Amino acid sequence: MRPGRIIVKTGKALLLAAVMGGLYTYAMFQGGFVSWFLFYSVLSAVILNALFIAYPLRRLQVTRNVSRTMLSYNESMEVTLHVEKKLPFPFLFLSVEDTVPSGVEGLGQESGTIFFLSPALSLSHSYDIRGGRRGEYWFSTVMLRTGDLFGFITKEYEVDLPQPVTVLPRLRPLKRWNGLRNENQETTPSAVRMMDQSYSVAGVRDYIPGDKMTSVDWKVSARAGKLVTKEFESQEGQGHLVIIDNTIEKSRDALEERIEFAASFTDYCYKKGVPTGLGFSTGEEVLLEEESKRAHFQSIYQELAKLEPGSASFDEAVFFRQQFHGRSLLYITSVMSAQRTEELQQVLKNRNELVVAFCGHETMDEQERIRLEKLRGSGAVTAYVWMDDNAFDITS
Structure with missing residues (x-):
């Protein structure tokens, strides 16, 4: 003091x-x-x-209830603080204030309140928050305060209540994705060919808003008494592996754009029932192998939500130094160096299909353009990604 x-x-x-x-x-x-x-x-x-x-504040039992632990972008949820007293002791005033993480936004209500002379054994206060920026955020402490009649003494007590909340990246529709192709190839890579590719049914899952009605299994739905959707298994290959460049060679905003595009492509695959995997350019191996289950896609969204920039520089990223054979890869980047071009050419030589999605190409220099054309000549499909408020527009 x-x-x-x-x-x-x-x-x-x-x-x-x-x-x-x-x-x-x-x-x-x-x-x-x-x-x-x-x-x-x-x-x-x-x-x-x-x-x-x-009256000791430490004898109060404080809990925090959240309606969910995972939020989509701009989705709101309710947070409720409960204070339980063992005796009906009427504090002159009792201030209860929650510590809200900086990555979520309030919706007008205060995260705390003051109870005056309340003899109730149970007190509660609710407020709403909204996921404004992707990431994993932690609620920490709840602060209790009370005082005397004359203002001589103010007592404070912090209750540690760690509670994680994950805000998922924003999802945007993909425009003209299935129109991409490489004129040097007779066929289009399967990562681009998903619209026209046929899939075999691997199982069913609960219907989710956004699923195509043509994928609903009506017979199983009638027996189960609820809508269920077919889960598909690719007849060609094992699905698509998404590799995102998680360095900040250009800017943090460029990384956020790549993450949002990766999440949007993953959502596109999920709705198509296409097995999808995930890897980071700074990782030494694939983080999540290709699968098509709902829980697997949720794991991908969570990994993208929590993704932080790698400590390595762009050329120090080691992911493409491992050997791939016969896989369909989508590489999302905002930079293209000579060393990375050589690594990707080796990937193509090992009979892999490769799509390079270049985000933020308005900042691309001439050397990067030449390197992308070189990859195109080696058999890769190059996609230039534009981001606006409503969608990702993609051109070849």
Whole structure:
């Protein structure tokens, strides 16, 4: 406590003692009803004040309930704080304030409140938050505060309630994705050919808004009493492996654009029932192998939500130094160096299909353009990605 506050509180206590002493002296000498009434009234207030500050805040049980632990971009949820008292003790006031992570936004309600002279054993306060920026965020502490009648003492107690909430990346539709192709190839890579590719049914799952009605299994839905959607298995290959450049060679905004595009492509695959995997350019191996189950896609979204820039530079990223054979790869980047071009050419030589999605190509220099054309000549499909408020527009 600061020396100034100690002096102020000491002065208030001395003033109260002087008032009590003066009233007692007045009552002793005056001896009337009014003088003793004043003395005992103030004495009762002082005793009650002592009770207010004597109740230990640590005996209160505080919990935080959230309606979900995963939020889509711009989705809201309710947070409720509960305070349980073992005795119906009416605090003069009880302030309850939650610590909201910086990555989520409030929707007008305060994250805390003040209860006045409430004898209830259970107190609660609710407020809403919204996922404004992707990431994994942690609620931390709930602060309790109370004080005495005269403002002499303020008590504080922090309750540590760690609670994670994940905000998923924003999803945007993909425009003209299935129109991409490489004129040097007789066929289009399967990562681009998903619209026309046929798939075999591998199973069913619960219907999710956004699924095509043509993929609903009506017979199983009738038996189950709810809508279920067919899950497909690719007849050609094992699906698509998405590799995202997670370095910040250009800017943090460029990385966020790549993450949003990766999440949007993953969502596109999910709705098509296409097995999808995930890897990062700074990783030494594939993070998530290709699968088509709902839980697997949720794992991809969560990994993209929590993705942070790698410590390695662009050319130090080691992912493409491992050997791939017969896989369909989508590489999402905003930079193309001579070294990375050689690594990707080796990937093509090992009979892999490769699509290079170049985000933020308005900042592309001439050397990068030449390198992308070189990859195109080696059999890769190059896609230039434009991001606007509503969608990703893709051109070849």
